[in-house]
Amino acid sequence: MLSSSATGVPHDFGPQLEPALRQACGGKLHDIRWFRTDWQHGGAATAIGAYECVPGEPPREVVIKLPVGPKEYRFAVGLNATDAPTPRIAAHGLEIGGWDLAWLVMERLPGAPLAAHLHKEVFDALTHAAAGFYRHACATWPVPPPSESFPYEELIHRSREQAKAGGIPESQSWTHTLHDVQKHLPSLLLKWRARPINAWCHGDLHAGNAMRRPEDSPWGKPGCVLFDFAEVHPGHWVEDAIYLERMYWGKPEALAEIKPVSLMARARRAEGLDTSGDYAMIANIRRVLMASCAPAFARHDGHPRYMHGALEILHKFMPQVLK
Numbered sequence: 001m002l003s004s005s006a007t008g009v010p011h012d013f014g015p016q017l018e019p020a021l022r023q024a025c026g027g028k029l030h031d032i033r034w035f036r037t038d039w040q041h042g043g044a045a046t047a048i049g050a051y052e053c054v055p056g057e058p059p060r061e062v063v064i065k066l067p068v069g070p071k072e073y074r075f076a077v078g079l080n081a082t083d084a085p086t087p088r089i090a091a092h093g094l095e096i097g098g099w100d101l102a103w104l105v106m107e108r109l110p111g112a113p114l115a116a117h118l119h120k121e122v123f124d125a126l127t128h129a130a131a132g133f134y135r136h137a138c139a140t141w142p143v144p145p146p147s148e149s150f151p152y153e154e155l156i157h158r159s160r161e162q163a164k165a166g167g168i169p170e171s172q173s174w175t176h177t178l179h180d181v182q183k184h185l186p187s188l189l190l191k192w193r194a195r196p197i198n199a200w201c202h203g204d205l206h207a208g209n210a211m212r213r214p215e216d217s218p219w220g221k222p223g224c225v226l227f228d229f230a231e232v233h234p235g236h237w238v239e240d241a242i243y244l245e246r247m248y249w250g251k252p253e254a255l256a257e258i259k260p261v262s263l264m265a266r267a268r269r270a271e272g273l274d275t276s277g278d279y280a281m282i283a284n285i286r287r288v289l290m291a292s293c294a295p296a297f298a299r300h301d302g303h304p305r306y307m308h309g310a311l312e313i314l315h316k317f318m319p320q321v322l323k
Contacts, residue, residue, distance in 0.1 A: 014045030014066065020097030021064070028052040029091070029105060030059060051090045051105055053218075060218060062090055066103035073102040075137065075200075075229040084136035085129040087227055088219040107219040114224070115207035123244075123258050124267075125224035126210050130202060130240055131267035133226055137200035143234045145197060152189060152289055156181060159295035168295050169304050170311055177314050181292045184322060191321075192285050195236045196277060203231025205240040206247050237264060237273075238283040246290055249313060250306030284317045291317075 014034045022029050032049040045066055050059035068076070073092070080089040091105040114122045156178060163174035181188075202209075209228045213219060241264040248254045261283045265275045294310035 014047055014064070017045075017066065017097050017099070017101075021066070021103065024093055024096055024103075025051070025091045025105065028059075029062075029064075032064065048108060049105075053090055057218075060090070061108040062105050063087075063108045064103070064105050066096065067101040068104050069230050070102070071232050072229045073104065075232050076104055076106065076227075078140050079133075079136055082136040082140060083221070085132045085223060085225050086229075087225060107213075107217075109211040109213060109225055111211060113208045114210045114212070118207060118254055120256075120258055122207055123260065123263055125212075126205070126207055126244070127241070127260065127263040127267040128270065129210060129224035129226050130205055130237075130264065131271040131273060133202060134199045134237060134268065135271045135273060137232075138198075141200065143197055143200060146234050149193070152293065153185065155293040155296040156185065156289075159293055162295040162298055168298050169307055174295060174311060177311065177318070178292060178295075180318060181288065181314070188285055188288065188321060192282075192289060195282050197234050197236060198274065199235060199237040199240075201233055201235040201237065201239045202226060202229070203233050203240070203243070204228055205244050236279075236282060237268060238279055238286055240264065242283055242286045242290065246287075246310075246313075249291075249309030250303055252309065281321065284321050287313050287317045288321050 018032055018034075021032075028051055030050045030052075032047050034045060034047040036046070045064075047064040049062050049064055051062045052059050065072075073094070076086065077089055077092050079086045087106040087109070089104060089106050092103065094100065094102050096103055114126065160175060160178040160182065162168055163171045163178060165171075168174060205226075210224050210226050213222050213225050215222045238261060241261040245255070245260045261280070265279065268275050291310040291313040294307060298307065
């Protein structure tokens with residue numbers, strides 16, 4: 001059995017499986033160095049190393065991840081067979097050392113995520129990479145109807161209760177505004193749930209989940225590369241665009257004149273993907289629904305600037321969705 005630390009976190013999970021991992025890679029994996037990041041929890045293990053991808057060529061730098069969730073594994077491995085803007089996979093498997101654990105050995109991208117230096121070109125690169133992801137993912141797997149419905153009714157009820165209790169800034173304005181939202185919620189949800197399901201949405205699209213592959217990379221063509229596919233789901237492409245936008249509701253100066261929905265639409269058209277229909281209205285409904293849920297998460301994501309930004313979104317877009 002794998003040993004655990006006193007806190008119950010198996011900090012040496014990766015090193016204990018290293019011999020089995022080397023064997024699974026046919027002796028091509030070398031110089032493994034395990035590490036933990038501040039955002040890792042539980043038993044996930046990460047390492048960097050070197051992998052002999054092509055006989056006679058120098059080993060390439062790789063990142064090792066184990067265990068990997070089913071969505072991450074499915075999309076990382078499936079899109080590796082395409083030209084999608086995703087990390088190239090050197091080796092992978094669903095079992096290791098007798099354990100049913102999915103694992104990946106993939107290219108190591110140099111430098112920092114794009115979030116380190118935000119500017120318009122970053123958002124251009126990010127949305128074009130997302131559009132490339134949509135094209136290849138939809139060509140690889142048909143997009144099914146969503147399997148679950150997000151509990152907007154419950155969360156907006158919780159949001160209003162939180163506002164009525166005075167537990168958030170501008171609670172009185174929140175209470176009145178959410179009362180209006182609840183009055184119109186059935187019609188808003190009817191419109192939202194009737195949206196076209198036309199993409200495998202990334203689900204966690206932001207500049208912290210993207211890096212650049214350099215010009216001289218042996219792994220593939222240069223450009224923005226997306227990673228972290230744990231939240232991929234079927235939906236409408238505006239979901240990713242609004243997710244990216246609402247990352248900055250608390251600091252709108254970071255977006256300045258950048259409009260993620262417009263950028264995403266332009267990027268989709270460049271990839272030959274459909275942008276027909278009233279996607280602007282779909283985006284506005286998504287804004288209203290997600291902003292209305294903000295107080296429900298105030299304990300975890302309740303920075304006053306973000307909460308004020310979400311309230312401003314409601315004041316701006318509620319009249320537009322009720323026209």
